[in-house]
Every structure is written in C-alpha cells, then in structure tokens.
Amino acid sequence: QKEVEQDPGPLSVPEGAIVSLNCTYSNSAFQYFMWYRQYSRKGPELLMYTYSSGNKEDGRFTAQVDKSSKYISLFIRDSQPSDSATYLCAMSARGGATNKLIFGTGTLLAVQP
Amino acid sequence: DARVTQTPRHKVTEMGQEVTMRCQPILGHNTVFWYRQTMMQGLELLAYFRNRAPLDDSGMPKDRFSAEMPDATLATLKIQPSEPRDSAVYFCASGLALTGVSGANVLTFGAGSRLTVL
Numbered sequence: 001q002k003e004v005e006q007d008p009g010p011l012s013v014p015e016g017a018i019v020s021l022n023c024t025y026s027n028s029a030f031q032y033f034m035w036y037r038q039y040s041r042k043g044p045e046l047l048m049y050t051y052s053s054g055n056k057e058d059g060r061f062t063a064q065v066d067k068s069s070k071y072i073s074l075f076i077r078d079s080q081p082s083d084s085a086t087y088l089c090a091m092s093a094r095g096g097a098t099n100k101l102i103f104g105t106g107t108l109l110a111v112q113p
Numbered sequence: 114d115a116r117v118t119q120t121p122r123h124k125v126t127e128m129g130q131e132v133t134m135r136c137q138p139i140l141g142h143n144t145v146f147w148y149r150q151t152m153m154q155g156l157e158l159l160a161y162f163r164n165r166a167p168l169d170d171s172g173m174p175k176d177r178f179s180a181e182m183p184d185a186t187l188a189t190l191k192i193q194p195s196e197p198r199d200s201a202v203y204f205c206a207s208g209l210a211l212t213g214v215s216g217a218n219v220l221t222f223g224a225g226s227r228l229t230v231l
Contacts, residue, residue: 006155034219043117043204043222044156088156100169101146101220105155 003027006089006104015113019076023089023104026070030091030102033065035074038086038106047087048074079111115139119205119223127231131193134226137186138207145188146220147180148204156204162188163210195230202227 006023013019021035032051036044048063050056056063062075072091076083086106118137126132138145146161160170160180170180177199179191192199206220 036222041225043206043224045222046219049219100158100161102158103148103156 001026002105003102004089004091004104007107008105010108010110012110012112013079015079015081015111017079017111019074019079019083019109019111021074021076021087021089021107021109023072023091024070025072025091027091027093027102028067028070029093032092033063033072034090034101035061035063036088036090036103038088040085044088079109081111081113084109084111115221117205117207117221117223119203119226121226122224123227123229125229125231126195128196129194130230131191132195132199132228132230134190134203134205134228136188136190136205136207136223138188138205139221140186142207142209142221144208144210144220145182146206146208147188147190148206150202150204150225159190159203192228195228197230200228200230 004025034049035047037047038044048058048061050063050065053065053067060077064073086108088106089104090101092101120135144163147159148156149159150156157172159172161168162182165182177192182188202225204222204225206222208220
C-alpha cells in the first residue's frame with residue numbers, strides 16, 4: 001500500500017463547477033501538506049501549502065486537512081478551463097532528514113468550456 | 114524568476130547506453146530532489162540531498178543509478194546501463210529546508226528530462 005493515495009481520475013466538469021480533489025495517507029507523522037498543479041509536459045508547480053490540520057483559502061482555492069481521518073482536500077470554486085491540469089497532493093513529516101516530500105499519483109482534471 | 118534548469122529536455126537512447134541528466138538548482142536552495150514520473154507510478158522519489166550530502170537514495174536501483182552533487186550549482190543523475198523500463202520523465206526539484214521545528218520542504222521543480230530507452 002502506498003503512503004499517499006489519490007484517485008487518478010480523469011475528472012471532467014463544466015466551467016463554473018466546484019471541484020473537489022482528495023488524498024488519503026497512512027503515515028501519521030506527516031505534518032506538511034501541499035497541492036501541486038502540473039500542466040501537460042511541464043513540471044509540477046506549488047499551488048497551496050498548509051501545516052497540520054485546518055483550512056487555508058487562496059482566491060478560488062481552498063485546502064483542507066483532517067489529520068484525524070488522514071484525509072486532505074482541495075476545492076476549486078468557479079472552475080475555469082485554465083484549471084485543466086493534473087493536481088498532485090504531497091506531504092512530508094516534521095523536521096530533520098525525514099522531511100522528504102511524498103506525492104500522490106495525481107488527479108487529471110478537465111474543465112469543459 | 115528563479116528556476117530549476119534541467120538538461121537534456123529530451124533524450125532517446127538505446128538499451129545499454131549511459132545516460133546522464135543534469136540539474137542546476139535555484140541559487141540559495143539547500144535541498145535537491147530527483148523524482149521519476151510515469152503514468153503508472155506517478156512521481157517516485159529516487160534520491161535527495163541536503164547541503165550537497167545524500168540523505169536518502171532508497172528509491173534508486175543501486176546497481177544502475179547514481180546521483181551526485183559535485184557542487185552547489187550542479188546535481189547529476191546517471192543511469193548505466195540504461196534499460197527500456199527506465200523510460201520516464203525525470204524531474205529535479207530544489208527547495209529550502211528550514212531549520213528548527215519547521216522542516217518542510219517547499220519544492221520548485223524543473224521542466225523535466227524525458228528519457229526514452231529503446
């Protein structure tokens with residue numbers, strides 16, 4: 001079993017829809033949670049970063065972390081065709097040499113105009 | 114904009130040949146990661162360095178892969194001999210590992226090196 005699980009999709013939604021992307025994880029040592037966005041044939045780029053549990057909002061994007069359930073989510077409001085990409089969750093434990101970043105396999109999102 | 118530079122962007126080679134991929138991390142970043150991305154496995158961590166010292170290379174097939182940081186501006190990933198199953202996109206990423214209690218790595222990725230082994 002992988003440390004981080006993510007539904008690969010693809011997920012297709014109409015423009016303007018609310019999108020929910022999710023990851024589950026098994027390592028309770030994870031403290032840092034990130035979402036990366038990857039456009040086709042590009043490298044991943046950091047979208048949002050949260051520490052421990054709670055919510056974080058940035059424009060149309062909201063990241064949620066539920067450590068008790070080992071579950072994280074990314075919500076995209078008013079989705080746009082330009083949001084079409086692969087979304088990868090990533091996590092790392094706290095401090096020291098264990099802070100390597102582990103990624104989910106990514107969810108491919110297509111927003112239809 | 115500061116960015117991570119990877120070369121080559123594309124490489125086609127024959128099985129058994131040596132392949133070397135290079136990465137120039139962002140100036141001032143003290144961690145460098147090598148990932149391999151395939152459709153089936155997603156992003157797999159191969160190796161990572163902190164302050165040029167290798168911290169973890171457990172994700173690499175040791176018999177054929179090697180990763181080094183000869184200096185702070187260059188990281189290399191070498192495959193010798195290459196095999197068709199090594200075909201993938203290889204990403205280098207650099208970050209700044211904060212000291213003290215917050216040890217998160219927020220990484221900036223390069224554009225990747227797409228390797229095809231025939």
